[in-house]
Amino acid sequence: MSYTFNEKGGTNYGIKTYNQIFSPDRGVVSSASYWNPTLISGDTVLCKMQYTHASNVIENYKLLTWYDFDQGGSVVYGAHWIGTGIYLCYCNEASGWGVSEFVCQPSLENTPTPSPGTRAIVQRASIGTQAEKPMGVTLEPASAKGDFATVAMMGVWPAKRFGTLTLDSATYSRSDSTGRVTATQPVSYGSGAMSKALDINYPVVSDSEGSIVDGALICIWGTAAEQW
Amino acid sequence: MSYQALPYTYGARTEAQIDSISGMRSGATVFNTTSQYMETYNGRVWMDERSVCFKVAAEPGTVSKGQLLKTTSTGEVQLAVNSSSQGEREKFCGVATRASVSGFVAVAHCGKVKALAGGPIVRGRGAVIDGTAGRFDDVTSPASGTLGMTLETGSTGSLLWIALQTIEISN
Numbered sequence: 276m277s278y279t280f281n282e283k284g285g286t287n288y289g290i291k292t293y294n295q296i297f298s299p300d301r302g303v304v305s306s307a308s309y310w311n312p313t314l315i316s317g318d319t320v321l322c323k324m325q326y327t328h329a330s331n332v333i334e335n336y337k338l339l340t341w342y343d344f345d346q347g348g349s350v351v352y353g354a355h356w357i358g359t360g361i362y363l364c365y366c367n368e369a370s371g372w373g374v375s376e377f378v379c380q381p382s383l384e385n386t387p388t389p390s391p392g393t394r395a396i397v398q399r400a401s402i403g404t405q406a407e408k409p410m411g412v413t414l415e416p417a418s419a420k421g422d423f424a425t426v427a428m429m430g431v432w433p434a435k436r437f438g439t440l441t442l443d444s445a446t447y448s449r450s451d452s453t454g455r456v457t458a459t460q461p462v463s464y465g466s467g468a469m470s471k472a473l474d475i476n477y478p479v480v481s482d483s484e485g486s487i488v489d490g491a492l493i494c495i496w497g498t499a500a501e502q503w
Numbered sequence: 504m505s506y507q508a509l510p511y512t513y514g515a516r517t518e519a520q521i522d523s524i525s526g527m528r529s530g531a532t533v534f535n536t537t538s539q540y541m542e543t544y545n546g547r548v549w550m551d552e553r554s555v556c557f558k559v560a561a562e563p564g565t566v567s568k569g570q571l572l573k574t575t576s577t578g579e580v581q582l583a584v585n586s587s588s589q590g591e592r593e594k595f596c597g598v599a600t601r602a603s604v605s606g607f608v609a610v611a612h613c614g615k616v617k618a619l620a621g622g623p624i625v626r627g628r629g630a631v632i633d634g635t636a637g638r639f640d641d642v643t644s645p646a647s648g649t650l651g652m653t654l655e656t657g658s659t660g661s662l663l664w665i666a667l668q669t670i671e672i673s674n
Contacts, residue, residue, distance in 0.1 A: 290530045328578035334545040359552040442578040465672035497613045
């Protein structure tokens with residue numbers, strides 16, 4: 276079977292929703308997000324997300340490529356969906372993390388195992404000074420320290436949310452180890468600001484049962500975080 | 504499962520050629536040889552990896568390429584104006600990559616983008632929102648309100664390359 280999708284995107288798999296590509300229940304046949312193809316390195320897809328502003332539905336697309344990071348060597352990195360602003364990161368948490376959780380890079384681990392090479396060492400912020408160093412939102416779960424999983428640090432992505440956000444102000448990482456985004460600055464005004472919300476109520480699937488938690492669709496600036 | 508290389512729906516074209524395409528569907532793709540970005544049509548505007556689509560508020564109604572924009576509480580965009588208010592600076596959302604189309608506009612939130620100069624610009628300086636709505640000015644030292652760096656020298660009203668960074672919200 277082959278896919279060309281001319282006039283519809285020109286990718287191997289055409290257009291799929293964020294949930295079809297990333298949500299924890301995408302492999303469950305009865306799930307609305309079910310999509311479980313056999314992927315090979317180099318396959319591509321357009322990831323679709325949508326939001327509504329002033330009663331107008333607006334779509335966002337991102338090109339993703341399925342890439343096998345294992346090119347020999349002893350460390351197994353696996354295959355992942357990657358694209359501009361998406362990076363494979365080292366999980367620095369003993370119990371890992373879920374999908375759509377915001378992680379930071381507090382530089383706590385100097386000699387991790389297995390070696391991450393130049394890959395970022397990240398974790399959900401547990402204190403304000405960690406939340407001041409935002410990295411991005413997780414696209415894959417990690418089960419233990421030393422796992423490698425993809426993190427998006429630029430562009431439009433769903434994230435778990437705490438409290439109320441507004442569409443005209445900055446968002447920050449929460450500092451309670453839950454990986455949620457919040458309108459409350461962790462230490463001082465502006466410090467750690469990393470995105471703005473495009474949809475302040477975007478349900479996030481949190482497990483393979485299809486459970487829904489509060490979320491938001493955020494646009495991560497992807498450059499520097501406000502530091503003073 | 505066979506693998507096929509990614510074919511762009513409309514191949515590689517200049518920005519002017521892309522803007523003249525008609526009949527495209529959501530998800531159509533093209534490589535913009537002017538900006539050097541792949542673009543995807545979202546049913547309203549052509550967008551690239553730097554940009555997000557917004558609805559333009561009733562005021563100003565339309566947006567030109569390179570204008571600096573801010574978000575409203577309903578998610579629409581208006582022209583950004585320089586302000587000493589932290590809360591006002593926080594509303595800045597980016598630079599229009601093209602003129603608006605039927606009330607919608609693609610807004611670059613990062614990367615290299617052409618922006619409308621509000622005064623004479625010198626390359627290598629900090630970029631800030633200008634006092635003239637929708638335009639940028641330069642500052643010799645990055646400080647509060649800095650949103651990026653100037654990449655070329657030019658005159659008032661020119662479209663000049665800047666590199667967008669996160670706006671410095673605080674004083």
